[in-house]
Amino acid sequence: MSSPENHPAGNPQDSTRPGSGSKPSSPEAGQSRPAGSPAPGQSRPAGSQPSATPGASSRTATPSSDPKTAAKSSKKASKPKSAKGEWGVFRTVVVLVGLILAGFGAYYLITGTSGLPDTDIGNPSPTLESQFRFFAAMMVGVGAAFITIGVKFEWANMLWMVCLMVFIGGIGRVLSWAFSGTPHFMMIILMVIELAFPAALLVWHRYIAKTTEIRNEYAARG
Numbered sequence: 001m002s003s004p005e006n007h008p009a010g011n012p013q014d015s016t017r018p019g020s021g022s023k024p025s026s027p028e029a030g031q032s033r034p035a036g037s038p039a040p041g042q043s044r045p046a047g048s049q050p051s052a053t054p055g056a057s058s059r060t061a062t063p064s065s066d067p068k069t070a071a072k073s074s075k076k077a078s079k080p081k082s083a084k085g086e087w088g089v090f091r092t093v094v095v096l097v098g099l100i101l102a103g104f105g106a107y108y109l110i111t112g113t114s115g116l117p118d119t120d121i122g123n124p125s126p127t128l129e130s131q132f133r134f135f136a137a138m139m140v141g142v143g144a145a146f147i148t149i150g151v152k153f154e155w156a157n158m159l160w161m162v163c164l165m166v167f168i169g170g171i172g173r174v175l176s177w178a179f180s181g182t183p184h185f186m187m188i189i190l191m192v193i194e195l196a197f198p199a200a201l202l203v204w205h206r207y208i209a210k211t212t213e214i215r216n217e218y219a220a221r222g
Helices: 067-078 084-115 126-152 158-180 185-221
Strands: none
Touching: 084 126, 084 185, 126 158, 158 185
8 A cells, every 4th residue: 555645635726726628617506697798708799788777768868850840949949039019110110111102102103293392394394204203103112112021021131222222312312402402391301301211220120130139048048
């Protein structure tokens, strides 16, 4: 018999050390693997995410996928809300101005130069009469433009154009006064109105638009 001395005692750790070809031990019985975790020896596919916990989808709000609804909401957010009271008064004044201009133009279109105050023209020149009635018709057109802008209010930028036309007409009266003498006082009153009113109307329009924009900005902030 060989003695124990010829067989040295093995290292106690050698019994628990895995061999080179051994596989790691599987999880003990009774231990559950977390949901979504790969099994031992299996790698998770690239880009894959762990499964979401139940109820997470209910917490996150899904954005609206309807493009029409999104377009309408963005359009409503970008469109400023106008003060109905201020814009209503402004549009009423614009319509009244158009009615007055169209009325004067229609009157001179029918009567011609004989409808002018303080005139002693027995036999007016046909050329003068033709030109006068033509500009009377233009006056009717400018009044109709004011009325259209005031009623529909979709061409607010055209308001600047028609106001400029009336202002230039007032400058024409100034030139007539300078080169041909003092006209009837009624023409002087019209000259002052034609020079002052278009500028005042445009300043009023700009004031309402600016105050409405500032009011909407404060309302959007909360």
